[in-house]
Amino acid sequence: PVPVILDCDPGHDDAFNILLAAAHPAVELLAITTVAGNQTVEKTTLNARRVCSAAGIRGVPIAAGRDRPLHGPRRVAENIHGGSGLDGPGFGEGEPDVPQDPRDALTLIRDTLLAHPSPVTLVPTGPLTNVAAFLLAHPGLAARIERIVLMGGSTGRGNTTPAAEFNILCDPEAADIVLGSGLPVTMFGLDVTHQARATPEVVARIAALGTPLSRLCVELLTYFASTYREVYGLDAPPLHDPLTVAHLIDPSLVRLVRAAVRVELRGTYTRGATVVDLDGVTGLPAETEVGVELDADGFWDLIVEAVRVLGG
Ligand code: BDR
Ligand code: CA
Numbered sequence: 001p002v003p004v005i006l007d008c009d010p011g012h013d014d015a016f017n018i019l020l021a022a023a024h025p026a027v028e029l030l031a032i033t034t035v036a037g038n039q040t041v042e043k044t045t046l047n048a049r050r051v052c053s054a055a056g057i058r059g060v061p062i063a064a065g066r067d068r069p070l071h072g073p074r075r076v077a078e079n080i081h082g083g084s085g086l087d088g089p090g091f092g093e094g095e096p097d098v099p100q101d102p103r104d105a106l107t108l109i110r111d112t113l114l115a116h117p118s119p120v121t122l123v124p125t126g127p128l129t130n131v132a133a134f135l136l137a138h139p140g141l142a143a144r145i146e147r148i149v150l151m152g153g154s155t156g157r158g159n160t161t162p163a164a165e166f167n168i169l170c171d172p173e174a175a176d177i178v179l180g181s182g183l184p185v186t187m188f189g190l191d192v193t194h195q196a197r198a199t200p201e202v203v204a205r206i207a208a209l210g211t212p213l214s215r216l217c218v219e220l221l222t223y224f225a226s227t228y229r230e231v232y233g234l235d236a237p238p239l240h241d242p243l244t245v246a247h248l249i250d251p252s253l254v255r256l257v258r259a260a261v262r263v264e265l266r267g268t269y270t271r272g273a274t275v276v277d278l279d280g281v282t283g284l285p286a287e288t289e290v291g292v293e294l295d296a297d298g299f300w301d302l303i304v305e306a307v308r309v310l311g312g
Helices: 012-023 041-055 105-115 129-137 139-144 166-170 172-179 200-207 212-232 243-249 296-310
Strands: 002-008 027-034 062-064 120-124 145-151 185-188 254-263 274-277 288-294
Touching (some): 002 012, 002 243, 012 027, 012 041, 012 212, 012 243, 012 296, 027 041, 027 243, 041 062, 041 212, 062 105, 105 120, 105 129, 105 139, 120 129, 120 243, 129 139, 129 172, 139 145, 172 185, 172 254, 185 243, 185 254, 212 296, 243 254, 243 288
Parallel strands (some): 002 120, 027 062, 120 145, 185 288
Antiparallel strands (some): 254 274, 254 288
16 A cells, blocks of 8 residues: 555545545555645644544554744635634534544654555645655655655636645745645646546535435535535535545546646746646646546545445
8 A cells, every 4th residue: 555644624625635645555545734725724624623522533643743934924715714714513412522633733743654654645736835844854854755645726717816726825936936846846836736626426426425424424425515606606515625635546547648847936826836837838848747637437436435344
């Protein structure tokens, strides 16, 4: 199996990526680190613990990371993910039984990379603050990172400004560091993640599993659908983040192209945009893999199967 560290900001779609990574035998989920993004890091950490508790995912350490971007103010996505960052299901007020690791995210990433016999794949599905901070703090450990497979950016329009996607806009400097790190990066941006729509048919398949976890997943998707309808007028919300782990499980699910990718740091209207040179017109080396086309049926088969396996 592919050894993986998830760095995330759950977040409805992040939650499904945790389920997929924990459920599928092709992935070895070594650790989960959290970052501020969809909500504050306090909330995204609690949410990661809630998801793991509800799904019976035990023994995977969960550590909290950065609560602010490297530069500029923090932004959250309350309009999409709600005040808790994971609105919809009633998790109750009690503490989830999966604990928080006492280490901070950077220490957990370091310890995990050092302990694992082979290089580990990093899967960031939130702002890239933790990953950039890690690369800055531990340049000597970059060789222990196999590759970085992230959700973020877009080859065209954004979703938070006309030009910028949320994860990149939250911390453009961090994204610039990660994309310029020299490590192999695979990017799943909005163009391809918008092909993973949680349609009523998909929700019905999950509901039909009839387990407590499937009910929770339906509640998550129902809430996510309501905010996507309200904010973007979309009928079925795109489940962005799990394209990353789905790609690790089955590389044939997403068609990739290679391109030079740069992050706009200074534009008047375009800060946080990913500029993707699909036509190779800049002459810059095409060093980033960019997802462009998804086998949506194959993707949803993996998600439904993950919920089934974990739901007992
Ligand atoms: C990304 O932003 C977040 O709201 C989602 O969890 C996803 O990672 C999509 O732009
Ligand atoms: Ca996310």
